[in-house]
Amino acid sequence: MAMSIVFVGLHPIVVVLACALISLATVLIHRVFFASLSRIPGPKITALTQLWIMYHEFKGDRTIQIDKLHSRYGPVVRVSPVEVSFNNYESLREIYGIKSTFSKSSFYDLFVYYNTRNTFTSLDKPNHSAKKRLVADRYTKSYVMQPSVADKVRGHASAFMKQVSSQGPVLDVYTWLHYYALDSITNHLYGIYGTQTLSAPEHRGIVYDLSGVKHRARLYMLHYFGWAMSLKTQLVSIMRKISGQSTAFHVRGNRLNDYGEVSVSSFRRDQTTKDTISTCSKLFNQIPNNEPAIAAECMDHLVAGVDTTGDAMCILMWRISTPEYTHVQDMLFQELSSIKDAFDPLTRTAPITALDKLPYLDAVIHEAMRWRPPVPMTLFRIVPPTGAVISDHVIPGGTTVGCQAYSLHRVEEVFPNPDLFDPTRWLTEDAAHLTAMRNHFWPFSSGGRMCLGHNLAMVEMKLIVAAVYMHYKTRVTPGVTEESMRMDDQLTSGVPHALSCSLDFVAR
Numbered sequence: 001m002a003m004s005i006v007f008v009g010l011h012p013i014v015v016v017l018a019c020a021l022i023s024l025a026t027v028l029i030h031r032v033f034f035a036s037l038s039r040i041p042g043p044k045i046t047a048l049t050q051l052w053i054m055y056h057e058f059k060g061d062r063t064i065q066i067d068k069l070h071s072r073y074g075p076v077v078r079v080s081p082v083e084v085s086f087n088n089y090e091s092l093r094e095i096y097g098i099k100s101t102f103s104k105s106s107f108y109d110l111f112v113y114y115n116t117r118n119t120f121t122s123l124d125k126p127n128h129s130a131k132k133r134l135v136a137d138r139y140t141k142s143y144v145m146q147p148s149v150a151d152k153v154r155g156h157a158s159a160f161m162k163q164v165s166s167q168g169p170v171l172d173v174y175t176w177l178h179y180y181a182l183d184s185i186t187n188h189l190y191g192i193y194g195t196q197t198l199s200a201p202e203h204r205g206i207v208y209d210l211s212g213v214k215h216r217a218r219l220y221m222l223h224y225f226g227w228a229m230s231l232k233t234q235l236v237s238i239m240r241k242i243s244g245q246s247t248a249f250h251v252r253g254n255r256l257n258d259y260g261e262v263s264v265s266s267f268r269r270d271q272t273t274k275d276t277i278s279t280c281s282k283l284f285n286q287i288p289n290n291e292p293a294i295a296a297e298c299m300d301h302l303v304a305g306v307d308t309t310g311d312a313m314c315i316l317m318w319r320i321s322t323p324e325y326t327h328v329q330d331m332l333f334q335e336l337s338s339i340k341d342a343f344d345p346l347t348r349t350a351p352i353t354a355l356d357k358l359p360y361l362d363a364v365i366h367e368a369m370r371w372r373p374p375v376p377m378t379l380f381r382i383v384p385p386t387g388a389v390i391s392d393h394v395i396p397g398g399t400t401v402g403c404q405a406y407s408l409h410r411v412e413e414v415f416p417n418p419d420l421f422d423p424t425r426w427l428t429e430d431a432a433h434l435t436a437m438r439n440h441f442w443p444f445s446s447g448g449r450m451c452l453g454h455n456l457a458m459v460e461m462k463l464i465v466a467a468v469y470m471h472y473k474t475r476v477t478p479g480v481t482e483e484s485m486r487m488d489d490q491l492t493s494g495v496p497h498a499l500s501c502s503l504d505f506v507a508r
């Protein structure tokens with residue numbers, strides 16, 4: 001009544017505008033002073049609006065900005081009116097632990113391929129468990145370490161070494177390591193239909209689509225403004241249908257779509273190959289009549305296995321090729337020399353069983369992924385409808401929460417001097433400290449949704465790092481700088497800003 005008196009005699013447009021302003025002010029005042037998340041530490045702007053975090057997402061420095069917030073406000077920080085970031089082991093266990101009931105957020109819808117959810121994109125526990133059960137045994141340590149599997153990866157490491165000899169002395173390891181990662185994962189997935197990008201150019205376009213361009217802006221547009229983007233997608237689908245191509249949508253482009261589809265259907269047609277090792281063979285055995293689900297599952301492993309592993313190896317080689325860290329190469333060489341007889345002179349590689357026993361090699365790989373995790377950003381989860389208490393903070397149901405590896409790996413009490421690249425920190429004999437480091441080491445996530453491919457990734461990394469540093473010293477070339485290699489957030493990886501890293505290979 002009082003309100004309507006105030007508006008008497010005003011033009012209707014003015015009344016509408018005034019009402020809109022009052023409503024907006026009410027929402028904002030509620031967010032800043034009364035909403036449950038207003039009591040979580042953080043700058044006022046993040047209580048007021050999501051625009052601040054969106055700005056940093058589009059800019060590519062979300063991870064760094066959240067890290068700065070943790071340095072300033074502590075382990076629990078509000079990053080938007082609907083999201084809280086946590087940075088301690090206690091929260092990590094609560095959100096991602098094996099008993100967690102936090103589901104994945106709709107953010108993961110961006111990675112649904114062939115219109116079918118796969119292990120990675122299943123949001124809730126029952127769906128996820130059913131999908132994961134179909135393929136998990138292909139990625140256990142004992143499975144990927146057996147010669148019939150690991151020797152295939154070794155073959156790709158050998159192909160990489162051949163390229164170093166023939167293309168060298170300068171090689172863009174960013175690109176060539178992504179070729180290596182693609183060949184390793186696709187041969188594990190599709191058997192004889194895997195790629196051979198290291199030795200033949202045919203499928204190199206796939207690596208370009210995955211790792212040679214930045215998809216960040218387009219993917220965030222899809223995430224936030226999907227309704228507007230879907231019109232364009234529909235048009236592209238129609239055009240592809242007219243030209244007789246697959247119409248399934250792939251956020252990384254159609255070459256990947258087509259390759260994934262063709263590989264799976266070729267595999268089905270040609271089951272006479274009696275391949276029993278690949279992921280595809282297992283899936284055809286389990287769900288023989290569901291080709292879209294097989295293609296979707298394999299495509300996810302492909303995408304998950306290229307940028308991550310490729311970036312990890314690239315960052316490692318770059319870091320130890322800069323003048324302040326080249327001593328790491330010498331220590332690697334010293335350790336590798338202790339098993340020099342295990343190296344085959346023809347392929348210049350050693351069997352994974354021998355490499356897996358080397359503590360310094362393991363420490364260098366751990367340190368590279370600690371110092372610059374390939375997936376440095378928040379892994380979004382949604383608080384169950386009943387709400388939760390995380391790290392002594394009451395968080396309402398439906399809130400987006402998460403931890404980010406980049407910040408967990410910089411918790412000063414666990415990793416003193418965290419910006420120093422120091423593999424020897426992993427060789428400590430202080431058991432309690434080592435346990436604390438392992439608890440905070442999170443490049444592959446943890447719990448029920450931990451990376452499925454981490455054992456395969458470790459095999460790939462150990463084989464290549466050993467082969468290179470047994471035979472070469474590497475040095476950065478002039479264009480490779482801290483700036484060109486700085487972390488540039490995409491949606492699910494933190495890529496080197498320049499998307500290239502040319503190193504000089506000097507034979508030992």
Ligand code: HEM
Nearest residue numbers: 120301304305308309374375379444445449451452453457
């Ligand atoms: C250094 C290399 C790798 C890193 C750092 C890495 C990291 C991760 C991380 C952080 C997650 C959790 C994602 C989330 O919860 O949003 C994940 C999940 C996953 N990764 Fe990896 N990954 C690597 C290599 C691979 C490879 C080679 C494969 C090949 C199979 C793979 C397959 C998967 C799958 C299928 C999931 C989903 C697991 C699930 O939801 O149960 N990853 N990875």
